[in-house]
Amino acid sequence: MLCLGIETSCDETALALVRDKRLVGQKLASQERMHALFGGVVPELASREHLRVIGPLFDALLAETTTRAEEIEGIAVARGPGLLGSLLVGLGLAKGLAISLDRPLVGINHLVAHLLAPGLEQELDFPALGLVASGGHTQIGLLTSPFAVSWLGRTLDDAVGEAYDKTARMLNLPYPGGKTIDALAQFADPDTGLLPRPYVDNQNLDFSFSGLKTAVARIVADNPRLVAPVMEAEPDIPELAASRPGLAELCASLNWSIASTIRLKLRRAMARHPEVKALIAAGGVVANSCLRRELAATAEECGVRAVLPRMELCTDNAAMIAYAGSVYLEAGYAHGMDLDAVPRGKPLPDDFIRVS
The missing domain is CATH 3.30.420.40 (ATPase, nucleotide binding domain)
Structure with a gap:
């Protein structure tokens, strides 16, 4: 399975492709310099920056990996916990692609994805x-x-x-x-x-x-x-x-x-x-x-x-979302278009849909 992962839970905009549980490619845009001016992440600025860069990042990922959008077989997105506005940007792209490509969608617990990330190696x-x-x-x-x-x-x-x-x-x-x-x-x-x-x-x-x-x-x-x-x-x-x-x-x-x-x-x-x-x-x-x-x-x-995990997999990244997504989708776990973002401080529901 070729799975697209989308990560926008905080201040990193990241997209990655994982095929058969191995990383194909990843693109990341960091907001570190912008938030450094304030000594921490400003949620409103973070979500606006995600919205500005996520489309071009997706195009760049496809170009860099010589992949056509139609080749993507599954879409995984970080649904939480995180900053609500930031999560919604990633969720919007994920749902749009799932509908336009007619591909299964799965929402991933950002924390669980972190723990599964070493499975890439x-x-x-x-x-x-x-x-x-x-x-x-x-x-x-x-x-x-x-x-x-x-x-x-x-x-x-x-x-x-x-x-x-x-x-x-x-x-x-x-x-x-x-x-x-x-x-x-x-x-x-x-x-x-x-x-x-x-x-x-x-x-x-x-x-x-x-x-x-x-x-x-x-x-x-x-x-x-x-x-x-x-x-x-x-x-x-x-x-x-x-x-x-x-x-x-x-x-x-x-x-x-x-x-x-x-x-x-x-x-x-x-x-x-x-x-x-x-x-x-x-x-x-x-x-x-x-x-x-x-x-x-x-x-x-x-x-x-x-x-x-190696240093690159420690921080927020889309490779971990794509990897977790491929594991879940291959096991028959998915979500519908009613998938919600879950901000930090709220529990993530166990609301997967079992598909054959």
Whole structure:
């Protein structure tokens, strides 16, 4: 099956073609520079930019892969969770193509697609424990199959990516904050007593990073020399680390606090579900070097396989939507034209139509 995937859940406009569960081609338009002006994603601007670029991106994808629209056999679209206006742009294109080409349509859970994305490169073992760590989500799920995911823990306030972005804003570092903070962290060792491991003195699998943000704010308020004098889109990381004593250590300590918190929760989940065979991690924050090391160490310690996608598959992309779509469509799962977008904070309904 040749499946088209459409991803517009936040600030990346992406389209991809997957044939027989292997990537044929992908086109992506990033809005990073535009939203960097505001220190975070502005929903109205994001949806307008999706609308502006999605048509030309589709044409470019077909041209680059020498594919005719009529060759597409199935259409998959991210239906949520995400920004409602952004999701509706992708959903509009998906429905229009499904009607005009008379092809099956399936709406994909953006978070599940993240966890299935490594299937583009390797076989996935089930049952598996899954972690989604991104700008909008920090969730742990139990995957008994590609079609059955139960969420065991979620973020109660700030997602892990928000913690990075808000810290970067305090330090006058560019958006997205995680990339710059991780780069600065390479120039120091963490002080494991500087920042707390937030929301771990309990027995649940949920996350809360708002307290960590508050702890960082207090340190920055007491040490204004940590703040970069000018926000640069591409800062000179070695120079910045050298000119701001303590900045690299704070970044390394933040990395440690977040990664060790996630590791503790994952070990707790593993102990409750000894049947799992793999730990799958996805989402933009999984590109963080410290977190990747902690995830690999956690999997080894628990005797399961670590499944960490390459960097390009960590962030929002359409390849994961196309891959998940091909898996679902080939198994007989689809949606009708009444498919709705589901914004962040609302559960996605199990409303698939079984087709032969």
